[in-house]
Amino acid sequence: MSANDINDYIQPLNGYFSDKLGQEARVTQLNRLAEGHSREMLHCFVETDDQQLQYVLRVEQDGIFGTSSAEEFRIMGALHKLDFPVARVLWLETGKDLLGEPFFVMEYVDGEPEFPVGETLNEFLSVLSRLHNLDWQKAGIEFDLKPSNVNEATHMQIDRWANIYRSASSLPIPLLEEGAAWLHHHAPTDGPFGIVHGDPGPGNLVHQNGKILALTDFEFCHLGHPFEDFVFCADMRGPRSLPTEGWIELYSDQLGVRLTEEEWHYWQIFNLFKGACANTTSLTVFCGGKNPAPNLAIVGTAIHQSFLRQLSGLIG
């Protein structure tokens, strides 16, 4: 089932929700909530005899970006138990029988549609910092990769993304291989070690009246160096709300976090490498005919090449 025919989901979902809710349920509306290249995010309206309910379905798309719904579901569930602002996850389906892809269901969190600005960004940074500093061991959060320190975590993530690209690409990409080697060679030997969101910033959070109601999109979440998130946000997602320089000031003023030039350089290259590797999976899905959506063709060509060019230029 491709991204273009979400109404085909309605019939199977009627039975699914009836089963989960223990009474007859009907899906009355299904809307795309946000554009996701690796996951469809669907806002689902469900009606029973006595209730009007709203859920969000997060549906995988042919393994794009090589991430797992099961891990994301597990992490979000554990974070919710800690009263961390994240939507409550309800049901995980790892099989492909129902919708043709694994998916999970979470509660709908309503917020303002605009990108956050002003004080909301301070609030967001507090939440992100809380995530970085959570005691995941005490909370019992299980990650697929289990490094014991930041150095090991960084090497694991480099290998993870390199292996995702190697599995997806029909030919070796020498500049990407150089990127992996450079990142291994310059990996931080120490530093803060915690939960990294992996894709934080405007567009991946729900906010209202200056409050962060939920961080979303935990598919890249892992153990690692929080600087990965800070640079990712300031460079990639953040400029929708604030120029990169503004984020740097905010990190310093609010969190007392100041990255050296070398640290900034390293995590810029790391994030571009991660993106360039992940993007190769889009082309595999597109060229294999599994999902002929135009965004996948573009992510796998121009966006991938642009990331690769930037990271190779930064390596020098």
Add this chain to the structure above:
Amino acid sequence: MSDQRLPTDNDLWHCMSETMRSVILPTIDDPWAKIALIRLIGLAEYAPRRGDDPTKQRTRDLAGCVDALVAKFKPLQQTLPADWPGEGATTVLDFCSKLLTDAVGDDSAQSQAVRDELKPLLLRQLDEELAVTSPLIVSFAGGLNERK
């Protein structure tokens, strides 16, 4: 002179992109459909720009660059794959990867030569590719490129 009785592929791509731009796009309100169509227009304009697959020529150029490095740095001869340059692009790209990764953190003359000669060639090839694909980045963000 080409056969005027049949349209060329370029004619057909042009027909598709122009019709999508001027006839279909103005009628679409649904934001998801609209951005999908804009990306489709980008792809329809990209397809005829691509030309022939450059992989063979690029592989030959890379093999030539590696041969020149091997001629300068004899120990490299020992590390060349037995079937060098092999069929297709895999052997050449694999060996280019090995040269680049071995050069990371190494200041030897050989590694410097890899960075000075092989990497710029790979970057030129990537730039050639990007020159053709980069308008797709505008399409991806929901913008229409200027007609060419």
